Amino acid sequence: MEASAPALVELTDVNKHFGDLHVLRDINLTVRRGEVLVVIGPSGSGKSTLCRAINRLETIDSGTITVDGKPVPAEGKALAHLRADVGMVFQSFNLFAHKTVLDNVTLGPRKVRKAAKKDAEEAARTLLRRVGVEDQARKLPAQLSGGQQQRVAIARALAMQPKVMMFDEPTSALDPEMVQEVLDAMVALAKEGMTMIVVTHEMGFARKAADRVVFMADGQIVEQADPDTFFTAPTSARAKDFLSKILVH
Amino acid sequence: MSEFLDLLRQYDVAHAFWVNLQLTFWGGLLALGIGTVLAVMRISPLTSLRWAGATYVNLVRNTPLTVIMVFLVLAVWTQLGVTLSGDFTSNFFNFAVAGLGVYHAAFVCESIRSGVNTVPVGQAEAARAIGLPFLAAARIIVLPQAFRGAVAPLGNTLIALLKNSTVAAAASVAESSGTMKTLIEFHPDYRWQVFVTFAIGFVVLVIPIGLATTWLSRRLAVTR
């Protein structure tokens, strides 16, 4: 990633409340094309809300969010188009439970991008091969392990050929032995130059793949730095405290 | 005994039950159509649609079916002159189907909504996240799973509809309860036999529906 690469996702003075709770406070954040951003911070600090605001699964109270230079539309077809360009991988996978793995991956391209069935299936099989689950194509999600489901979810998002991929704690619902297979797929994606916003506490991933780490606490961006600097020499007391807790485990 | 069986044949009791089944089939189809639209309205992001759907359900669900039937036949047909068929008998039949459909649609809607509650919110979010607009997400992702989770309450609604199809008598449709009334009036000696015959007739129709929905709801359950 070049420092001069153009901004792909830009948040300016973003604020969000849930009732009285101020979950996003004056967030200013720019993600450049090809950048891999890791978002880290204690539970409840607003990391999920930040991701969800970018594709408007959550609305914001004030500020602006742009993706590829265009403000995120409020509703309708324009919003659906934006979402198609922003891949999202959820903590709980959220694969369509009544559809096969192959249908999960081809659904978006066929219904949103209007791709022909044959082309969509060919592309889907290539993606499933890339994340190592091509032999599961005919199965239902419930027949797969958590790690396999999450890799299918990554393939499903990639099938839309998104401009940016967001991952919200993609490995925290997984059994420990399945974490690595998902992280490997993500590292490979980062190496290919995908723009990524990744909420995770996996330091190994952050050190290997991230260009920048953003530390959030209480709805604010408290500190940001390259991974080495952040993990070895955090400057804020909140970050030091947080790191001391996750490093013990 | 054979005299009683002759009586049943003479009044064509089998056909009367057949009319109830037809009312149930067409009324059920109409209720399923309207109920699905109502359910989509009630889960839609538009406040006005949600409000309209909720109003329909609460209004219709709390109105007696007989009141709806009588209104359709006396007010809509007799006074406003709306006809649903040129043929006299079919006209009454169609009004009865309309009444049954409109009424049970409210229950179908609530059954489907209970099915929607069995679908995790993550399913709809994932659908929106890949760029599916609301209607496509509802049609392709949420409703198919909701129907599969709503088989049991939908079955109960169908059973209620079959029993309620006797209210079509109020719309002058010659169906089983009307035939029963005539039989008891003109052949009071057989009042017990007549009652038992019609009661058993309905039990025989209802039990298989109950069994089928229990079986279907297990078979169609979405594994998560």
Ligand SMILES: Nc1ncnc2c1ncn2[C@@H]1O[C@H](COP(=O)(O)OP(=O)(O)O)[C@@H](O)[C@H]1O
């Ligand atoms: N839909 C919601 N309604 C009300 N409060 C919410 C909702 N979603 C999240 N919150 C609250 O907002 C805060 C931030 O949540 P979240 O963004 O999920 O944090 P994180 O992902 O960092 O753990 C938390 O206190 C959470 O309880």
Ligand SMILES: [Mg+2]
């Ligand atoms: Mg979270």
